[in-house]
Amino acid sequence: MSQISLNINGKTTTADVENRTLLVHFIREQAKLTGTHVGCDSSSCGVCTVLLDGNPVKSCTVFAIMAEGHEIKTVESLAPGGVLHPIQQAFWDQHGLQCGYCTPGMMMTSIALLEQNPNPSEHEIREGLSGNLCRCTGYNNIVKAVQQAATAMSTQAADD
Amino acid sequence: MTTEKHAMGKSMKRKEDPRFLQGKGNYIDDINLPNQLWMALVHSPYPHANIRGIDSSAAMEIPGAVAVVTSKELNAYKVGWLPTFHGLDKQMVLADGKVLYQHQEVAAVYAETREAAYDMAELVEVDYEPLPVMADPYKSMTDEVILRPDRENATNHIFNWNVGKKAETDAALEAADHVVKQHMTFQRCHAAPLETCGCIAEFDAMGRLQFYVTSQAPHVYRTALFLVLGIPEDKIRVISPDLGGGFGNKVPVYPGYVCAIAGALVLKRPVKWIETRTENLTSSFARDYHMDIEIGATKEGKVTALKVNTVADHGAFDAAADPSKYPAGMFGIVTGSYDFPNAYANLDAYFTNKMPGGVAYRCSFRVTEASYAIERAMDILADELKIDPAELRRKNFVQPEQFPYQSPLNFIYDSGDYEKTMNVALERIGYKELLKEQAEKRARGELMGIGLSTFTEVTGAGPSKHFDILGIKMFDGAEIRIHPSGSGIIRTGSKSQGQGHETTWAQIVAEELGLDPQNFLVEEGDTDTAPYGLGTYASRSTPVAGGALALAARKIREKARKIAAHVLEVSEHDLEWKDYKFNVMGAPSKSITMQEIAFAAYTNPGENEPGLEATLYYDPPNMVFPHGTYVAVVDVDRDTGETKVRRFLAIDDCGTIINPMIVEGQVHGGLTEGFAIAFMQEIAYDDEGNNLATNFTDYLVPTSLESPSWETGHTVTPSPHHPIGAKSVGESPNVGSPAAFVNAVIDALSPLGVKHIDMPLTREKVWSAIRNAEALAAD
Amino acid sequence: MFPANFEYVRSHSTDEAFAALQQHGSEARVLAGGQSLIPAMRYRLARPAVLVDINPIKELSYLHEKDGFLVIGATTRDAALEFDQNILARYSLITAVSRVVADPIVRHMGTVVGSICHNDPSGDWTATALASRATMIVRGKDGTREISIDDFLVDSFTTAIEEGEMAIEVRIPIPDAHTQGSYQKIERKVGDYATCAAAVQLSMNVDGTIRQAGVAITAVGHIAMRVTAAEAMLVGQRPSLELCKAAAAEAPKIASPNADQRGSAEYKKDMARVLVGRGLQESLLRLGVSL
Amino acid sequence: MKLEYNGTEQVPLGKDAVWAFINNPEKVASCLPDVKTVVVHDATNFDATVSIGLGPVRGSFKFKITLEPQADGQRMNVKINGGGFGSVVDLLAGADIIDNGNNTTTLNWSGAATMRGPIATVGGRVLDAQAQKLIAGTFANVKTRMAEQG
Structure with a gap:
């Protein structure tokens, strides 16, 4: 067991964990943030995607102990005070989710994608999201949602 | 009152989404x-x-x-x-x-x-x-090794099922100008929800x-x-x-x-x-049907008979989730959208050393296998008779005036207009232009294919005279309670896995009662509170639970009529339900809304029983028969065997549409699953009985990059017997699309003489078919 | 699935990591991006007793040009290359491969050096390192040493790194203005191991002949392989369609793939030919030579 | 997954010496690559624990080994069943022993292995070549040890 402290969504969580504890389980069980999900054992599905220092990573393929001293952002950080983030609003408006299981990971990747490329083409969006599986939507509406969010976020940035 | 904005047929945003968007869904592992x-x-x-x-x-x-x-x-x-x-x-x-x-x-x-x-x-x-391992149903058939000595009969044969008229069908095939025969396998698949x-x-x-x-x-x-x-x-x-998804799993x-x-x-x-x-x-599977299909036709392309013999691999235990009387599910829909005078389907199921199942996967019990078989076979017939596949279908469609249509394999189709739907699809995709482009490309040696599928499904199990699971009849219950303020709670025995029941169920009830769908809480999944229902699979929720909801709402409306009469001090016979309220006939200014009635039900019910609630069990009189026309346009890379799906258009007819946005979303998702089956997914076993697809590195779920961009549309032919005319749509794209993809690829390869490739159409299989055809041509 | 437990050593400097590796010997493994190791541990196929985490070592995270080389430190992520403006502008082979390694999220953790050290038979970075004639820098008992990529890649999952040593850096010669490359990969879906892939890089003389050729194939043998015969055939020649075809035809001769769910040996061999051919043509097109 | 291999070794010993060697469980066990422990039960049955290292896959396999000398003295079959990593391997190997007359013997060996479990499904992509090395290595060791003995 090792004691580790992680900054998740701006808040520090300290806990004793085994070295083998995966980041996703630390987030779900120690930090009690269950919006980040688990969908496979092979680092294939991306439903566990969170931002590690701003970059999307599969939290099932990182040991919690490796994240000591780093900043984690999960889906729970997106709507402080209940006002939806433009990406959340866009997924809602465009029917970019059905069962909702891939949605948190998909949105975290989308946010990082738009950070890197604020005005992506459809192909760039499809490429950028290709580490996150969705079994329900067929991706059409997810692409539309990212396009809507891109517009909303650039307008927001211009207003700032 | 936002009813007009958000009642039936409107793309109302989903009520369940805010919790999912904020990571506040409550899944089992939470x-x-x-x-x-x-x-x-x-x-x-x-x-x-x-x-x-x-x-x-x-x-x-x-x-x-x-x-x-x-x-x-x-x-x-x-x-x-x-x-x-x-x-x-x-x-x-x-x-x-x-x-x-x-x-x-x-x-x-x-x-x-x-x-x-x-x-x-x-x-x-x-x-x-x-x-010793039996990994192949054709090997199991020999009974050389008996897998289940625990059973009474010392055989690997589980059951035989057949339907139709064998002698007449054989005679018609014998007499036909032309007979196509094809063996095809619908590979073992898995629904693989992300949760x-x-x-x-x-x-x-x-x-x-x-x-x-x-x-x-x-x-x-x-x-x-x-x-x-x-x-x-x-x-x-x-x-x-x-x-987090279900799809039958x-x-x-x-x-x-x-x-x-x-x-x-x-x-x-x-x-x-x-x-x-x-x-x-590795705990269950779907499909794994090995089908031999024969179609007889006149030389002009009018079909005369259909025969299908199937060997079903059910694995180690026959754990299929089919209704009791339908061990081969709804496979009898195999005559599809076509008017076959004679048909016969026969199926034998066997045990093998594979995982148990035969569960449905985004499919109303074996409809997918049946649709694939008929839609592939129609294309092979068109190819052999040198008739355009759309024309061949047009010649053989069941006509609108034939409904209700008694199929030779014992279904009574409720409604449909197959030619209209196909015409819409051909027009929108630009079929003529595509054929022209294809001819030009073929002249240059390029491989472009156009594939059609004009499928018919059977969903909505089902009528109690035919359908039960574990002896329990397959009807569904619905309960609606209207609160004094005009909001309410809806409960059913169905269970959404992403289909959006929290939204569409509210829309059905709101439409029937003239209330705001935003003010309804939809609750499912708790047996202590929900009325009994058989659940959500096999595209049965809208046909059965949806029907129950509409009728329960109407039951409430009838009670509301009494309360309205009391409040308005008129006879209930003087009231008519119009424009989402009760109006006094002949006195246009006198009316009362459901919201007002709801308040009265708790404050001023008069002689009537107080309260405004209803529970209703709906036993549908028949199944529903959604249909559609799908068109795939593909380009095949001659060197690598890679198929690029350039366009895919789905025109669905699922009857009355409750929420177009959700319908479109269901179609998109189902198409991606159909695409995966056509090109990528298979739970393959080797000869030693090793399962070769035990995780997402080998059971391939397409990403946003592989998945084509979908085009959708619809025609509307309501079901005559369903309370709101709705059919179902969640499974149509998974049922109808595999044949469209395969037909398109085979069409692309047809100049080389390729007749059929079994799914999944991997690059190697396509490459291999091309190389073999070239070698034959060189001889 | 959950890994078996292990001892964890966090290192903040190369010295610390090196000392830990020396101390634990064969029991220890370097933990860089972990994108191959952690999934193997989750299936309990890998169960190292000690993991030496080098991620906190700031001095190993770099990506810059120095003395004629692009130098990439041991903890530099794949994504750093994918989004680097200089690489996008001047390194066509690296740009191409950086977009098809694993999937976009895995690339944010995975490292170039770690991937080369892993030496998976289907590695993308190993083939790229061969085609671009990279050099590995390894820290050993007697200080650091340089090893050419050809000598570094020994066998499947085996490199010239000895027990207790660690890779520090990969050096890739900076392509001049007359050098272009291409990465051609067939995969069943994003994130899958390649069914077959080819890395190609060509440099031209001013007279229009080929000065240098790098051709490597992966996923069709025990290890990524340089197609030496193809390179020899190309150098000194004026490019033509026939030349490209002849060079591509050398690839299947050295390929010895296993049949698996990605395809038969026959298919993979033919793809080695097709992909090398396409890689050559695309590189030439980028050099302004249309065949 | 099923894997099949074969090969030939020339041994600089007479046939009788070869036959005696391969009927000795201790000696046969010593030829397994990276063998950690051997427990001999009787003249034809023994258990061996072998270290396996295939890239990131490292650990040990426990094998039950049965020697099946054929009555004519021309052939030895070996049945190996074992497991590790939650996986199992069933290996049927055999060698025809050919007396070349000049105090040398030819071993024509072949082996068929069936691998099951995660090692096959997750590691299958890279297993074939590695397994071949292990099996070929074992027979090469048989030759070397015999030569040392001779």
Whole structure:
């Protein structure tokens, strides 16, 4: 067991964990943030995607102990005070989710994608999201949602 | 009043989304009970072996180890075997004496932490004596090795099912100008929702089982648990929380569930079990039909007879989730959209050393296999007769005036207008221009294909005279309670897995009552509160639960009429329901809304029974028959065998549309699953019975990059017997699209003489077909 | 699934990591991005006793040009290359491969050096390192040493790194203005191991002949392989369609793939030919030579 | 997954010496690559634990080994069943022993292995070549040890 402290969504969580504890389980069980999900054992599905220092990573393929001293952002950080983030609003408006299981990971990747490329083409969006599986939507509406969010976020940035 | 904005037919945004968007969904693994134990399962690496012994001593040395359970303990409690849904077989909970398929559950371990449970599972030592493996149903057929000596009959044959007129069909085939014959396989697939299955079992202070489980059919589970465990149903509460997809995978009662409950009972602590992805992919399957289809036709292309012989691989246990009287599901829909004067379908099912099942996967019980067979065969017929595939279909469609149409394989189709739907599709895709482009490309040696599928489905199981599971008739219940302020709660026995019931159920009720759909809470999945229903699978929710809801709402309306009459001081016969309110006939200024009536129901009901609630069970008079035309346009890379789906258009006719946005979303998702089946997905086995697709590195779920961009549209031919004319749509794209993809690829390769390739159409299979054709041409 | 437990050593400097590796010997493994190792551990196929985490070592995270080489430190992520403006502008082979390694999220953790050290038979970075004639820098008992990529890649999952040593850096010669490359990969879906892939890089003389050729194939043998015969055939020649075809035809001769769910040996061999051919043509097109 | 291999070794020993060697469980066990422990039960049955290292996959396999000398003295079959990593391997190997007359013997060996479990499904992509090395290595060791003995 090792004691580790992680900054998740701006808040520090300290806990004793085994070295083998995966980041996703630390987030779900120690930090009690269950919006980040688990969908496979092979680092294939991306439903566990969170931002590690701003970059999307599969939290099932990182040991919690490796994240000591780093900043984690999960889906729970997106709507402080209940006002939806433009990406959340866009997924809602465009029917970019059905069962909702891939949605948190998909949105975290989308946010990082738009950070890197604020005005992506459809192909760039499809490429950028290709580490996150969705079994329900067929991706059409997810692409539309990212396009809507891109517009909303650039307008927001211009207003700032 | 926002009714006009958000009633039926409107793309209302989903009411369930805000919680999912904020990571506040409540899925099974998000639930933890105080003092719970974790369970893990030990699986067999052998597909067929005697178990000589199980040694759990090393496992019990792990810190945190609590118990190891095998079939011996389960048998002592008489819970070693499970009945299968249609009653033709039973299934081991944990391997009893021998294992029959690779990854079969052999032991359950219980520990204080999840990690310890997995550490334990690794150390349970099982002594296996390998036995000969039957990994092919055609080999099983010989009965050289009997897989199930526990059964009365010493044979691997499970059942024969047939429908239609054999002698007449054979005679018609004999007399036909032209007969096409094709063997085709619909490969073994898996629904693979992104959330795996799981459960938590707890016996509360009153000795009542609180069973949280990923279930598409909570009430069926409650009854099944009564049958397996003997616990009275009032002592069982099944709670199905938010489901991360289902697609049929969350219909069966899995052995792990029984082990969790047994553990909770004996260890007197809550037990939690969440499947690994490997466990999810190796516990059940769908499809695996090997079909020989024959179509007879006149030389002008008018079909005269259809015959299909099928060998079904059901794996080690016949754990199919089909209704009792339909061991081959709705396979009789195999005559599709075409008016066959004669038809006969015959099917034999066999045991093999593979995982058990035959569960439905985004399909109303074997409709997908049937649709694929007929739509492929029609294309082969068109190719052989040198008739345009659209023209051939046009010649043979069941005509609008023929409905209700009695099919030769015993269905009565409710409604449809196949030619209209196809015309819309051909027009929108630009069929003529595509044919021209294809001709030009062919002249240059390029491989471009256009594939059509004009499928008909049968959904909405079902009418009680035909359909039951475990003897329970397949009707659904709905309960609506209207509160004094005009808001309300809706409960059904259905269970959304992403289909958006919280939205569409509110829309149906709001439309019927003239209330605001935003003000309805929809609750599903708790057997303590929901009325009995058979659950959500086989595209049955809108046809059955949706019908129940509309009729329950109308029951409320009839009661409301009485209260309205009292409030308005008129006779109820003077009232007419129009523009979402009761109007006094002949007195246009006098009317009352449902919201006002609701208030009156609790404040001023007069002589009427107070309150405004209704519960209704709907037994549909018939099935519903959605249809559609799908068109795929593909380009095939001659060097690598890669297929690029350049365009795909789906025109669906699912009758009355409740929420177009949700319908379109369902179609997109189903098309991507159909695409995956056509090109990527297969649970393949090698000759030694090893399962070759046990995780997402080999069971290929397409990403946004592989998945084509979908084009959709619809025609509307309402069902004449459904209360709101709705059919269903969730499964249509998965049912209809595989044939369109394959037809397109074969069309692209047809100049080379390629007639058929079995799915999945991997690059190598296509490459190989091209190379073989070139070699033949060179000879 | 959950890994078996292990001892964890966090290192903040190369010295610390090196000392830990020396101390634990064969029991220890370097933990860089972990994108191959952690999944193997989750299936309990890998169960190292000690993991030496080099991620906190700031001095190993770099990506810049120095003395004629692009130098990439041991903890530099794949994604750093994918989004680097200089690489996008001047390194066509690296740009191409950086977009098809694993999947976009895995690339945010995975490292170039770690991937080369893993030496998976289907590695993308190993083939790229061969085609671009990279050099590995390894820290050993007697200080650091340089090893050419050809000598570094020994066998499947085996490199010239000895017990207790660690890779520090990969050096890739900076392509001049007359050098272009291409990465051609067939995969069943994003994130899958390649069914077959080819890395190609060509440099031209001013007279229009080929000065240098790098051709490597992966996923069709025990290890990524340089197609030496193809390179020899190309150098000094004026490019033509026939030349490209002849060079591509050398690839299947050295390929010895296993049949698996990705395809038969025959298919993979033919793809080695097709992909090398396409890689050559695309590189030439980028050099302004249309065949 | 099923894997099949074969090969030939020339041994600089007479046939009788070869036959004696391969009927000795201790000696046969010593030829397994990276063998950690051997427990001999009787003249034809023994258990061996072998270290396996295939890239990231490292650990040990426990094997039950049965020697099945054929009555004519021309052939030895070996049955190997074992497991590790939650996986199992069933290996049927055999060698025809050909007396070349000049105090040398030819071993024509072949082996068929069936691998099951995660090692095959997750590691299958890279297993074939590695397994071949292990099996070929064993027979090469047989030759070397015999030569040392001779």
